[in-house]
């Protein structure tokens with residue numbers, strides 16, 4: 266139905282434009298930017314009073330990197346609409362990026378006269394004053410901007426960026442801390458903060474910040490290098506700077522009968538300690554224990570090799586070919602060339618891996634990890650491979666709170682439980698992408714996040730129990746229930762993204778109450794929508810971080826050139842142009858023009874990983890290129906929306922639908938996966954029980 270509406274709107278637009286060929290917005294989405302600009306220019310000639318075609322043509326040219334032509338079109342649009350503050354503001358930005366600060370200032374000032382609280386004009390004016398070295402006015406206008414976008418981490422980041430340029434490090438430090446409070450994953454803010462600490466001689470704090478960068482951007486070259494440099498200067502042991510999370514013995518055993526039904530479900534195999542690309546980290550050794558005691562048996566032989574008493578910690582080591590089991594005294598107990606099973610000695614017990622900073626896999630370094638079911642350990646080529654064998658429903662108890670916040674509206678937790686369960690079925694039935702590694706799913710976002718028992722929460726456990734066995738189906742078969750953290754206001758159809766297949770229920774639609782849906786239907790509206798703070802199910806202040814819905818970063822030319830050349834030898838960067846976009850605005854094709862070579866990147870994860878050292882939260886972005894007077898690139902301003910691939914269910918939007926509109930989980934699933942239905946799988950009871 267929504268799809269039909271969109272098509273109708275497109276047709277309306279077409280007939281209004283009097284076009285028989287592709288409408289200009291379609292040309293824009295396809296990345297034919299010059300053609301789109303000409304088509305809009307023709308429209309402008311046909312209707313001499315209408316400013317909008319000129320504004321649209323300007324946005325197309327701007328995206329193509331032709332800022333001079335864009336600004337002259339914007340000036341012409343002003344002749345048709347002299348009272349429009351948005352046009353003045355955008356003209357100001359074009360001039361700012363062309364290093365015409367006097368021209369930019371007058372455009373921003375006019376915008377603010379026409380509309381006193383214009384947020385982009387406030388930011389623009391601040392940026393102009395920063396370049397004119399006027400500290401007082403820069404900060405004054407940034408403060409105004411902060412009042413207009415209070416939850417947006419980008420505000421504090423830009424403030425900090427300017428404080429650092431003014432060498433006001435104390436102020437920069439507090440702005441960066443504020444940015445990180447609003448967006449914990451803001452790597453670009455963490456790096457300068459670490460730099461400030463190092464400059465002040467606070468080496469422990471600096472080291473800690475670099476360490477945390479690696480949480481979000483594993484292998485980050487600057488952070489890794491700096492940590493090595495700082496290691497000799499630390500006043501404490503790394504474990505004291507970052508004490509690991511320890512699991513303590515529960516005072517009361519949980520009531521087993523409540524979970525009895527769940528433990529009748531089908532067992533699955535989950536690869537533990539994987540990175541976001543789905544590969545298991547290197548387990549050179551592991552520390553094992555259980556509050557209930559453990560048994561160690563051979564998988565093939567079934568032979569009992571060891572009984573580990575409650576609370577006693579043993580270790581397993583990898584010597585290149587086998588797994589060595591050592592007792593608490595460090596003495597070798599056994600050595601195994603094949604898989605072994607480590608099982609709790611009592612029903613309902615768990616296996617615990619004690620954290621240690623000497624383990625190479627970061628998953629087992631910063632926190633103790635606790636698993637229901639049992640664990641299979643095998644000698645692999647790179648280390649000990651860890652698989653958690655666990656009943657589907659018990660696994661879900663750890664998935665739902667790893668994927669969404671347990672304090673979110675209850676119906677959205679149930680929706681998450683149903684689609685996570687459906688994912689398990691899909692992965693099991695196809696043998697899965699991890700077939701070679703010998704498990705059905707890994708425990709990272711690559712499949713779905715699963716942090717084990719210690720993250721379980723009452724609300725999410727109840728959501729799993731209340732939906733027990735329920736999955737989403739399409740024509741009687743499990744549906745591909747993809748999901749993502751935040752779509753940014755518009756979901757993407759799977760068919761639009763390279764390599765995602767085409768499922769009829771994975772559709773593109775505005776993530777908003779259909780009654781309010783007003784889709785951007787031209788480049789101008791799209792630009793205002795992305796750089797503004799529009800209404801959407803996933804724009805849900807108080808429940809969803811504003812920094813997941815809208816974000817920004819500024820990347821220096823030097824850093825961007827270095828990053829791109831790591832993957833593609835294009836030489837000095839000259840331009841970056843988003844070409845093809847989905848109707849949702851997500852970039853599906855990105856052109857990067859270097860002095861030596863031009864490349865086009867089309868894969869979702871490659872586009873996200875290319876622009877900066879930590880990957881972009883999504884492909885829903887615009888990029889503005891800021892240049893010096895001589896035309897050389899100074900830096901890149903990226904304005905983005907959403908977190909994740911935007912296909913299937915928007916988790917933040919589900920929270921919004923449940924919390925803002927009181928939708929039940931069935932209606933939420935119907936909104937994101939139209940034409941699917943909920944079916945119930947019956948788990949076969951185990952024989953003898």
Ligand SMILES: [Zn+2]
Nearest residue numbers: 543707711712
């Ligand atoms: Zn995976």
Ligand SMILES: [Zn+2]
Nearest residue numbers: 752803915918
């Ligand atoms: Zn959304």
